[in-house]
Amino acid sequence: MTKDSLRVAMIGTAFMGKAHSQAWRTAPHFFDLPLEPRLELLVGRSPEGTADRAGRLGWEQWSTDWRAAVANPDIDVIDICTPGDTHAEIAIAALEAGKHVLCEKPLANSVAEAERMTEAAERAHASTGAIAMCGFSYRRTPALILARRFVEEGRLGAIRHVRAAYLQDWLRDANAPLTWRLDRTKAGSGALGDIGAHSIDTAQWLTGQSITEVSATMRTFVTERPERAETVGLGGRGDEHAPKGPVTVDDAAAFTASFSEGALGVFEATRMATGRRNANRIELNGERGSVAFDFERMNELEYFDGSGADPDAEGFRRIQVTDPAHPYMSNWWPTGHGIGYEHLFTHQAVEFIRAIAGEAPASPSFAEALDVQRVLASVEASASDRSRATPVERPRA
Amino acid sequence: MTKDSLRVAMIGTAFMGKAHSQAWRTAPHFFDLPLEPRLELLVGRSPEGTADRAGRLGWEQWSTDWRAAVANPDIDVIDICTPGDTHAEIAIAALEAGKHVLCEKPLANSVAEAERMTEAAERAHASTGAIAMCGFSYRRTPALILARRFVEEGRLGAIRHVRAAYLQDWLRDANAPLTWRLDRTKAGSGALGDIGAHSIDTAQWLTGQSITEVSATMRTFVTERPERAETVGLGGRGDEHAPKGPVTVDDAAAFTASFSEGALGVFEATRMATGRRNANRIELNGERGSVAFDFERMNELEYFDGSGADPDAEGFRRIQVTDPAHPYMSNWWPTGHGIGYEHLFTHQAVEFIRAIAGEAPASPSFAEALDVQRVLASVEASASDRSRATPVERPRA
Amino acid sequence: MTKDSLRVAMIGTAFMGKAHSQAWRTAPHFFDLPLEPRLELLVGRSPEGTADRAGRLGWEQWSTDWRAAVANPDIDVIDICTPGDTHAEIAIAALEAGKHVLCEKPLANSVAEAERMTEAAERAHASTGAIAMCGFSYRRTPALILARRFVEEGRLGAIRHVRAAYLQDWLRDANAPLTWRLDRTKAGSGALGDIGAHSIDTAQWLTGQSITEVSATMRTFVTERPERAETVGLGGRGDEHAPKGPVTVDDAAAFTASFSEGALGVFEATRMATGRRNANRIELNGERGSVAFDFERMNELEYFDGSGADPDAEGFRRIQVTDPAHPYMSNWWPTGHGIGYEHLFTHQAVEFIRAIAGEAPASPSFAEALDVQRVLASVEASASDRSRATPVERPRA
Amino acid sequence: MTKDSLRVAMIGTAFMGKAHSQAWRTAPHFFDLPLEPRLELLVGRSPEGTADRAGRLGWEQWSTDWRAAVANPDIDVIDICTPGDTHAEIAIAALEAGKHVLCEKPLANSVAEAERMTEAAERAHASTGAIAMCGFSYRRTPALILARRFVEEGRLGAIRHVRAAYLQDWLRDANAPLTWRLDRTKAGSGALGDIGAHSIDTAQWLTGQSITEVSATMRTFVTERPERAETVGLGGRGDEHAPKGPVTVDDAAAFTASFSEGALGVFEATRMATGRRNANRIELNGERGSVAFDFERMNELEYFDGSGADPDAEGFRRIQVTDPAHPYMSNWWPTGHGIGYEHLFTHQAVEFIRAIAGEAPASPSFAEALDVQRVLASVEASASDRSRATPVERPRA
Structure with a gap:
């Protein structure tokens, strides 16, 4: 009866990182989820800051190397909470590594980047079943x-x-x-x-x-x-x-x-x-x-x-x-x-997890965000x- | 101690005519006015309709001939409450006849008409002291x-x-x-x-x-x-x-x-x-x-x-x-x-009367409405x- | 086709007097009324004040003698806008003189007074058809x-x-x-x-x-x-x-x-x-x-x-x-x-006039106010x- | 740098139990707390129901024996979320056992019970330093x-x-x-x-x-x-x-x-x-x-x-x-x-923990609730x- 885990690595430690952390932690206590999210790894820029935030936000481990997170076989989800200029590179790498990706909005800083991300998402979904979703959190407002x-x-x-x-x-x-x-x-x-x-x-x-x-x-x-x-x-x-x-x-x-x-x-x-x-x-x-x-x-x-x-x-x-x-x-x-406010992110986490389990559509998809x-x-x-x-x-x- | 009268002829009998009538009637009972407005003459299109409206709205006399009203030496004010396509003709004639003019908004149906009206207002003011004002009534909202x-x-x-x-x-x-x-x-x-x-x-x-x-x-x-x-x-x-x-x-x-x-x-x-x-x-x-x-x-x-x-x-x-x-x-x-709502029109009547008496600026002027x-x-x-x-x-x- | 007049004498010249004046003046221009109210006589306390208020509020004549107003055969309605301690005496006298009475609320300063007023109203109605109504104006709010x-x-x-x-x-x-x-x-x-x-x-x-x-x-x-x-x-x-x-x-x-x-x-x-x-x-x-x-x-x-x-x-x-x-x-x-606010009083005047003409119940009656x-x-x-x-x-x- | 733990046992699994669980879990991630709360033990009535709720609400262990919880030396806090008729018995026992007590409102079903609870709280505080607080959560509304x-x-x-x-x-x-x-x-x-x-x-x-x-x-x-x-x-x-x-x-x-x-x-x-x-x-x-x-x-x-x-x-x-x-x-x-809504309970948990650490008054105390x-x-x-x-x-x- 134990659920499979969904091991999350989150890139970004500021406002959105705080909101997403609370969502991953809270969702399983209020919703019947097919998978159990785990706050596995927090990735930030400076070692001190990231260590501190990991403790505060409740993550098991921390790192300053997002590429390692993407490559880590013990991670299922890459959750991108960084400024927009980094979204494309991280998301595409994560998708190519077979990770599910939740990416904050706006999806990218240009249409060209967003197109590449969308193509990567569609390719990854076809090959590995990876789910990609964009964080238009207001859609989660009841x-x-x-x-x-x-x-x-x-x-x-x-x-x-x-x-x-x-x-x-x-x-x-x-x-x-x-x-x-x-x-x-x-x-x-x-x-x-x-x-x-x-x-x-x-x-x-x-x-x-x-x-x-x-x-x-x-x-x-x-x-x-x-x-x-x-x-x-x-x-x-x-x-x-x-x-x-x-x-x-x-x-x-x-x-x-x-x-x-x-x-x-x-x-x-x-x-x-x-x-x-x-x-x-x-x-x-x-x-x-x-x-x-x-x-x-x-x-x-x-x-x-x-x-x-x-x-x-x-x-x-x-x-x-x-x-x-x-x-x-x-x-x-x-x-x-x-x-x-934070409940929107909990709902978003719920929908993302359901999409990964095939119970719900992955919407807003990268194509919608594009x-x-x-x-x-x-x-x-x-x-x-x-x-x-x-x-x-x-x-x- | 009796005040001078201000004899009003109103052209138009519908929604705006109803509002203006109540304003002319009400203003002197709530405000100290330099002149006493009189609901002298109502001008409409059909004899029956106009007679009926004159009784209902409280006007002394009625007519279907706005040109006669404009020419009438016993009228001081022409109050224009008709559709926009008639404003220019009536207002210019009234101003040229030395009447004060209150004209409903929009001032005209074209810039060209509005320009002619504004010129007429400025000419009339210079020659006869006539006051022209446009009925942007919302400006009268406290x-x-x-x-x-x-x-x-x-x-x-x-x-x-x-x-x-x-x-x-x-x-x-x-x-x-x-x-x-x-x-x-x-x-x-x-x-x-x-x-x-x-x-x-x-x-x-x-x-x-x-x-x-x-x-x-x-x-x-x-x-x-x-x-x-x-x-x-x-x-x-x-x-x-x-x-x-x-x-x-x-x-x-x-x-x-x-x-x-x-x-x-x-x-x-x-x-x-x-x-x-x-x-x-x-x-x-x-x-x-x-x-x-x-x-x-x-x-x-x-x-x-x-x-x-x-x-x-x-x-x-x-x-x-x-x-x-x-x-x-x-x-x-x-x-x-x-x-x-109707109080806006009472305030407008008050300001118009004060402008005629030289106690206040005539604003919105035709130039502002233009x-x-x-x-x-x-x-x-x-x-x-x-x-x-x-x-x-x-x-x- | 001319309507019969309804000649009003109003006792009291302050806040309520101002509201009632506007109502009597306005009602016939917005409502089809069986009788035409006339602002005949204003009764106040001091000659100067009352004369001034009569001019301002739009009454034909003024006086400082409410008893004369009550006795005046050219008056149909006594409209009582004075403080509560005077209501009973005026209303009862007016009803006994066969006048219709509109009395501000509260009807009286005691139950005993209100009972006497209600009895007077019922007696008068039975003998002369006089209508008595109390001014609970908020009932007139749409x-x-x-x-x-x-x-x-x-x-x-x-x-x-x-x-x-x-x-x-x-x-x-x-x-x-x-x-x-x-x-x-x-x-x-x-x-x-x-x-x-x-x-x-x-x-x-x-x-x-x-x-x-x-x-x-x-x-x-x-x-x-x-x-x-x-x-x-x-x-x-x-x-x-x-x-x-x-x-x-x-x-x-x-x-x-x-x-x-x-x-x-x-x-x-x-x-x-x-x-x-x-x-x-x-x-x-x-x-x-x-x-x-x-x-x-x-x-x-x-x-x-x-x-x-x-x-x-x-x-x-x-x-x-x-x-x-x-x-x-x-x-x-x-x-x-x-x-x-003042529209409530216009509606009240309308209902009072309709009650006098037998078109509507006289409510709130003195009995209701009692x-x-x-x-x-x-x-x-x-x-x-x-x-x-x-x-x-x-x-x- | 590791904080001391505060091991909580909660009695009651329904509406209030759900709110308190989320509070204990959330507080340390948003507030700097002197002690680290742990969701140690959930106490309910039926074994099946309680086991299920413990999993859902995120408690380490569960039991149906509140007396054992009160006696358990590995428990620091008794959090009472049951109907009012049980408050006195549980709270007094817990206080006598040297536990800190957070008790839902109303404190009791009678003044007599509330008096006994207040006495117990004051006695316990004097002897063991135990903190007692009542859950008037609306006080925590910013x-x-x-x-x-x-x-x-x-x-x-x-x-x-x-x-x-x-x-x-x-x-x-x-x-x-x-x-x-x-x-x-x-x-x-x-x-x-x-x-x-x-x-x-x-x-x-x-x-x-x-x-x-x-x-x-x-x-x-x-x-x-x-x-x-x-x-x-x-x-x-x-x-x-x-x-x-x-x-x-x-x-x-x-x-x-x-x-x-x-x-x-x-x-x-x-x-x-x-x-x-x-x-x-x-x-x-x-x-x-x-x-x-x-x-x-x-x-x-x-x-x-x-x-x-x-x-x-x-x-x-x-x-x-x-x-x-x-x-x-x-x-x-x-x-x-x-x-x-739930944030009130997080704030309450924060204040309770601060009171235990001596950083803030324990208010509303049992005396205030009495x-x-x-x-x-x-x-x-x-x-x-x-x-x-x-x-x-x-x-x-």
């Missing part, structure tokens, strides 16, 4: 899964409007420090790839439609920032006396989008929206109904039944997505006892070409 | 005036984001009837001019910045509609058995915008946002603070103090803009006893040219 | 009428909980001045009669149940206040240097209540709830559904369908009670364009007797 | 700790109103099954002890004041229920065909309360408030400010600054209590990434005596 169910049930009818804004404010202070997230060579882009990518993925997944064309504007409000930080992490403060270096990514991106079945999208991503801490918002308006979501109230979904069935009593209803009937919630707490990358590229192309409507280029099926 | 005060006080610092969405849903049903608002020759444009114009005016007025460039997309989701209505008015139902005619305006418009001092704007106007009845929303994010407003809760303003003065206690505060210290509110009811028209034109131009970033063309100062 | 409709339709099933709190804060400052509202001889009681009376009336009317027993606590937090005001009106500021006089009414009252069909009520009324400007709230929880209302958002009703019909999508829905299908709203503005008075008396009795559960004493039917 | 900080900082001034309602609806269906929570011999009381106890504890702790007197009403709406369940857990459904047994506890309790420094409290606890899933609400109104909280939005605190410092901009602000500066939050995720028990007893006494105002009896200090 309220958004419920929204998708409503779309699939036809409650909204044909969707006309997609309104997505991902608003943060941790860069509002012009003295916030210059970190890797503001360096194009590391991060690929700024608000666009960091948080706008989530909106794009969520929008396509929720609607079941592809974005076919975009018209975009990007903006960098603060063009240089202190090169040293006083306090680290998202929201850290820069050292005012430090020299300044150039910000090479966007602070904000906004674009309109056309969807494959006719919906009109409006997207905005920014890290300068003073007072909006993590407002990952999306609203769909359909012929027969609407849904609206804001991650700042992640346990709630607003739903409007516009079918005309009860005309006196129409109104957006605040569904507390905490009932046993709601996605994942029967595994957690009684109704009204909400979950938090598709987001194509949209990101079109957004950047449009923004560089005076916002001209720019098709999302996809190979013919 | 919560928005408070927001503007906050901007002027520097509470927000430099503004980076303008996020405006005007969402209605009275056209969501594909069988809603084909009315003049869906006819380009009457209405000029659809959601864009009808409600997007409000957002543009509000955004420029609140920020004190001009929109310099736009990139736009427009969409008509339902391209033909029944030519006969079962029930009339906004939200009326079409006769399913009636023949259908073409919708010649936009159902929705979305655009990004650059502001003169660097803010990035995202605008959306639609009459198809199922469940959003009259969500005229605007949010400004500045370096030091933010404000957010939704007309569906018109007595409230959300304000975020991001100055860092009280870091533990930062949060959007819901200001009930009903205190005596708030704009116009000492004239109404005790704190917490809100006002409604500026909105220029932005509308640029939006349409951009939408026709694959969303290309399109400057707002203004004459050199 | 959202609350919709809530009542939901109760009557059985959407809530058997009601178990009534949760009513009327929270204001205009007395939070210990230096707010000593006005008539803080004087037991004028006002009868404090928060209890002023605002708690509204909650009691609303609760009984919404549920269709009577309060049968109460257990109450009353509290005066600030026992003396300045006898002179710097600024007048609700929320005025006292003169710190003025001598202080005793507050002889409650600042707050709280009580539990049993309803005739088994519901459990919790009531709270206070004028010291810092930050709550006019939060007149009521929530009903029934076997099959719930409704919740807060006057600070008077155009909204929250409704929860707990019938189990759509278990995945249960949630309190925010109904914007602004659709043409909603009570009174087809007479006002398009959906989403809300109304304000019933509220009986509950108020039981609340005071319980509070005086260590909160002991105290039955509401009513004569046998 | 938003409520922030509220308390605001009270302590004097931001509210003297507190006048405490308004606490704990509203659930899992018993709204008359066919919900008869579980131990509806059996007086097991649960002590119903809504009162289950959830009202939380409100009482929170109110006393937040205000720093004691409840001195109460006037109460209790109600059982559904007096018998099916003795067999179709689905188990909170919100389970009863078998309609099963015989019915009597409900011996309250469905709802409501009471007013006097606080030691003059505040007036209104309390309500119910499990029949249709649509309110877990609305644990509390609001304090003070002379200078107010705070309001609802557990359904547990990451938010509403705060009103009524000091008059910024009169135009007063309003309840929605503080997202997710900033690093907020209690516990620097240990979790970046701002705007909220936490969930005080809640005294209030509960007074509530029941008042409800039995026609709601008469009933002092909370406490021994002289």
Whole structure:
């Protein structure tokens, strides 16, 4: 009756590493899993830092050599939590070594990299059965899964409007420090790839439609920032006396989008929206109904039944997505006892493990994440070409 | 001690006519006015309808001849509440006859018309002292005036984001009837001019910045509609058995915008946002603070103090803009006893009367409304040219 | 086709007088009324003040002699907007003179007075057909009428909980001045009669149940206040240097209540709830559904369908009670364009006029208002007797 | 550098057992703890069930003999998650055996039991240094700790109103099954002890004041229920065909309360408030400010600054209590990434461990929990005596 183990090596020790650690540890205690994940090996950059993080985050062993991890026959999963410029190399090596790969988003810093990763994933799956998945964690939000169910049930009818804004404010202070997230060579882009990518993925997944064309504007409000930080992490403060270096990514991106079945999208991503801490918002308006979501109230979904069935009593209803009937919630707490941010990662771990066991599709696949990358590229192309409507280029099926 | 009268003739008897009538009647009972408005003459199209409306709306006399009203020496004010295609002709004639003119928005159906009207207004003002004002009534919302005060006080610092969405849903049903608002020759444009114009005016007025460039997309989701209505008015139902005619305006418009001092704007106007009845929303994010407003809760303003003065206690505060210290509110009811939609028109009447008496500026002037028209034109131009970033063309100062 | 006039004399010129004036003036322009109200005569205390107010509020004539008004054959309606200690004398005289009477709430300062008024109303109605109504204006809120409709339709099933709190804060400052509202001889009681009376009336009317027993606590937090005001009106500021006089009414009252069909009520009324400007709230929880209302958002009703019909999508829905299908709203503005506080008084005028014309019941009648008075008396009795559960004493039917 | 272990035995395997397990497991990965908790031994009733739960919840060993656990020298902590009727016996035995004890709330089913437990705790602490703490987990909510900080900082001034309602609806269906929570011999009381106890504890702790007197009403709406369940857990459904047994506890309790420094409290606890899933609400109104909280939005605190410092901009602000500066939050995720229900238990584990290490006070102590028990007893006494105002009896200090 003992389950087979799934031995995980995680590359990256920061914010995402912390979230993934808690997920691997927690998942088996709340979900019936076909395999038992083990926090086997943590890979970081510096020996001291990594040793310390391994103890703190609960990993059996640590190392500073991701290549050794990839080559290690006692590892089943490579979990990539590093900045985007390293994803392609690690993921491809891991897939070629027959490992299952969970890779944080955005999948890569360019379409070309993402294409190579997707090809590697498909090759590996065909030859070794390896599973590759991208960490669009917001797909694991019960309220958004419920929204998708409503779309699939036809409650909204044909969707006309997609309104997505991902608003943060941790860069509002012009003295916030210059970190890797503001360096194009590391991060690929700024608000666009960091948080706008989530909106794009969520929008396509929720609607079941592809974005076919975009018209975009990007903006960098603060063009240089202190090169040293006083306090680290998202929201850290820069050292005012430090020299300044150039910000090479966007602070904000906004674009309109056309969807494959006719919906009109409006997207905005920014890290300068003073007072909006993590407002990952999306609203769909359909012929027969609407849904609206804001991650700042992640346990709630607003739903409007516009079918005309009860005309006196129409109104957006605040569904507390905490009932046993709601996605994942029967595994957690009684109704009204909400979950938090980290639970998305636990759900992600659950789905990844189920996919490895063949119980569920491996979605979002690298191919799906590549598709987001194509949209990101079109957004950047449009923004560089005076916002001209720019098709999302996809190979013919 | 008796005040001089201000004898008003109103052209138009429908939704706006009803609102203006209540305003003229109510203003003197709640505000100390330099002149006493009199509901002298109502001008409509059909004799029966107009007679009936004059009785209902409380006008002394009625007529079907607007030219006679304009020529009538016993009339001081021409109040234009007709569809946009008639504004220029009536307003120019009235101004040339030395009347004060209050004209509903959008000022006209084209920049050319609006330019002629503005020239006429400036000429008339120089020669007869006539006052011309455009009915951007949302500027009269106490919560928005408070927001503007906050901007002027520097509470927000430099503004980076303008996020405006005007969402209605009275056209969501594909069988809603084909009315003049869906006819380009009457209405000029659809959601864009009808409600997007409000957002543009509000955004420029609140920020004190001009929109310099736009990139736009427009969409008509339902391209033909029944030519006969079962029930009339906004939200009326079409006769399913009636023949259908073409919708010649936009159902929705979305655009990004650059502001003169660097803010990035995202605008959306639609009459198809199922469940959003009259969500005229605007949010400004500045370096030091933010404000957010939704007309569906018109007595409230959300304000975020991001100055860092009280870091533990930062949060959007819901200001009930009903205190005596708030704009116009000492004239109404005790704190917490809100006002409604029609009060905007009363405030507008008050400001118009004060402008005539020389106590206040005549704002929004025709020139300001012309500026909105220029932005509308640029939006349409951009939408026709694959969303290309399109400057707002203004004459050199 | 000209309608008969209904000639109104209003006694009282302050807050309520202002609201009633606007109602009499506005009602005929928005509603088809069987009679045409005329603002004939305003009665105040001082000649100068009353003359001024008559001009401002729009009354034809003014006087300082309410007895003459009552005796005047050219007056049809006596509208009583004075403090509670004068209601009985004026109302009874008016009814005996054959006038219709609209009397502000609470009906009287004691059960005995209210009984005499009710007897006078019933006698007058039998002999002259006079109509008497009490001004529980919150009954005229469209959202609350919709809530009542939901109760009557059985959407809530058997009601178990009534949760009513009327929270204001205009007395939070210990230096707010000593006005008539803080004087037991004028006002009868404090928060209890002023605002708690509204909650009691609303609760009984919404549920269709009577309060049968109460257990109450009353509290005066600030026992003396300045006898002179710097600024007048609700929320005025006292003169710190003025001598202080005793507050002889409650600042707050709280009580539990049993309803005739088994519901459990919790009531709270206070004028010291810092930050709550006019939060007149009521929530009903029934076997099959719930409704919740807060006057600070008077155009909204929250409704929860707990019938189990759509278990995945249960949630309190925010109904914007602004659709043409909603009570009174087809007479006002398009959906989403809300109304304000004063509209309640317009609706009240409409219902009073309809009752006079025999088109509608005269409700809330003096008998209904007397019933509220009986509950108020039981609340005071319980509070005086260590909160002991105290039955509401009513004569046998 | 290895930390000493803290070996935990937990008695009880259901809802609370699941929450505590996750807390013991998670705490050391997010907090620097002086001792390392180990999930050593799970004690349940049936061998099969307990073995299964031990595997699922992550405990090293299991047993069905709590007495053996208490006697086991390899156990440091006894964590009591059983129904209230067993608390006294287990806790006293554990304390006498020198164990640290964490006991779920309410501390006991009677004041007498709670007194014996408190004496045992004090004796044990004196002799062995054992720590005893009661599981009022809501005290661990960052938003409520922030509220308390605001009270302590004097931001509210003297507190006048405490308004606490704990509203659930899992018993709204008359066919919900008869579980131990509806059996007086097991649960002590119903809504009162289950959830009202939380409100009482929170109110006393937040205000720093004691409840001195109460006037109460209790109600059982559904007096018998099916003795067999179709689905188990909170919100389970009863078998309609099963015989019915009597409900011996309250469905709802409501009471007013006097606080030691003059505040007036209104309390309500119910499990029949249709649509309110877990609305644990509390609001304090003070002379200078107010705070309001609802557990359904547990990451938010509403705060009103009524000091008059910024009169135009007063309003309840929605503080997202997710900033690093907020209690516990620097240990979790970046701002705007909220936490969930279970995190309260992690915080509780952290505080318990710190108390054992002498780094923090052991609060809520058994003495504090006994005080809640005294209030509960007074509530029941008042409800039995026609709601008469009933002092909370406490021994002289």
